[in-house]
Amino acid sequence: MGITIYDVATGAGVSPATVSRVLAGGASVAPDTAERVRQVVERLGYRPDRVAQSLRRQRSGLVGLVLPERSHPHAAFEAVIRIERTLAERDRSLLVATSDGTRELAAAERLAAHGVDALLITRRTGRDPIDPDAFEVPVVLVDSGAVDGVDTVRVDHAAGIAQIVRFLVREGAQRLAFVGEGSLSNVGTEQLEGFASATSAISEVETVALRLGPSTHEFAATTARELIGSPSPPDAYVCGSDLVASTLSAAFDVDDPERPLVVGYGAEPHSELVVPTLTTARLPIAEVAEEAVRLVMQRVDGLESDPIDIALAPSLVVGQSA
Numbered sequence: 001m002g003i004t005i006y007d008v009a010t011g012a013g014v015s016p017a018t019v020s021r022v023l024a025g026g027a028s029v030a031p032d033t034a035e036r037v038r039q040v041v042e043r044l045g046y047r048p049d050r051v052a053q054s055l056r057r058q059r060s061g062l063v064g065l066v067l068p069e070r071s072h073p074h075a076a077f078e079a080v081i082r083i084e085r086t087l088a089e090r091d092r093s094l095l096v097a098t099s100d101g102t103r104e105l106a107a108a109e110r111l112a113a114h115g116v117d118a119l120l121i122t123r124r125t126g127r128d129p130i131d132p133d134a135f136e137v138p139v140v141l142v143d144s145g146a147v148d149g150v151d152t153v154r155v156d157h158a159a160g161i162a163q164i165v166r167f168l169v170r171e172g173a174q175r176l177a178f179v180g181e182g183s184l185s186n187v188g189t190e191q192l193e194g195f196a197s198a199t200s201a202i203s204e205v206e207t208v209a210l211r212l213g214p215s216t217h218e219f220a221a222t223t224a225r226e227l228i229g230s231p232s233p234p235d236a237y238v239c240g241s242d243l244v245a246s247t248l249s250a251a252f253d254v255d256d257p258e259r260p261l262v263v264g265y266g267a268e269p270h271s272e273l274v275v276p277t278l279t280t281a282r283l284p285i286a287e288v289a290e291e292a293v294r295l296v297m298q299r300v301d302g303l304e305s306d307p308i309d310i311a312l313a314p315s316l317v318v319g320q321s322a
Contacts, residue, residue: 007046012036122144152308159314175236177207178240179220181241208230225251
């Protein structure tokens, strides 16, 4: 027979219930007692029976994550890693389901059917209404825009774009172009709102072009050809992604003193490697992931309050492109 919780309790001079509270991370145990229990656990090599614990708590120890298939690959990978690591620190595991970008709620239902304790949902378009009570477990939306009645942890994309506009104005830009996804995604919609709000509040600038389309090299290259030859070409480009910004920046001569300013947005790891190095608004991916896990686990542990909306702003990283 293996080491049991009773062996740990005897070795630490406490009750089995105290050992259970220490292993569950309970704050009601005195620090010196908790440390003594952990030392005995380590010395005896005790490993809790997770299946039995789940049955007693009526919890699976699993948290479900819905991720759209068209998520930015680098950002999605970083988010999944950070969520998984943060959950592991809480002795939980991650179960992931993907969606085609239009059926996130169906993917969430599949995860709920597997008995997850909570759901983290990322929605690319957010067209379907969401009722968090329908899943019977806590739900937190991750970077899906603010939604009334639902806990949300997100990037403040409007604030990120507004920060770029203000930076370009300080650098002397007067004729701005916005190149992004627009209504093709939640992120693009918020970016466009932030651009419109910031430019309308600054009399020194005018918007000379709005180009809305997918974040692809082809779209960016076509946009560059159109705007370079326009009667009043932009002297600065606000881009909805680093990929678009890199393509636009490459369309201009590096040594041209009249080359326009170009600012990207997002999570591309290559922004410091392109020539010229890219000025970009860096997304707080790790921070959003950690906050989402923190909030959803507070809900699992019984936190009761009105829905919480946490918005984290990107940080501007200045390179040579602006």
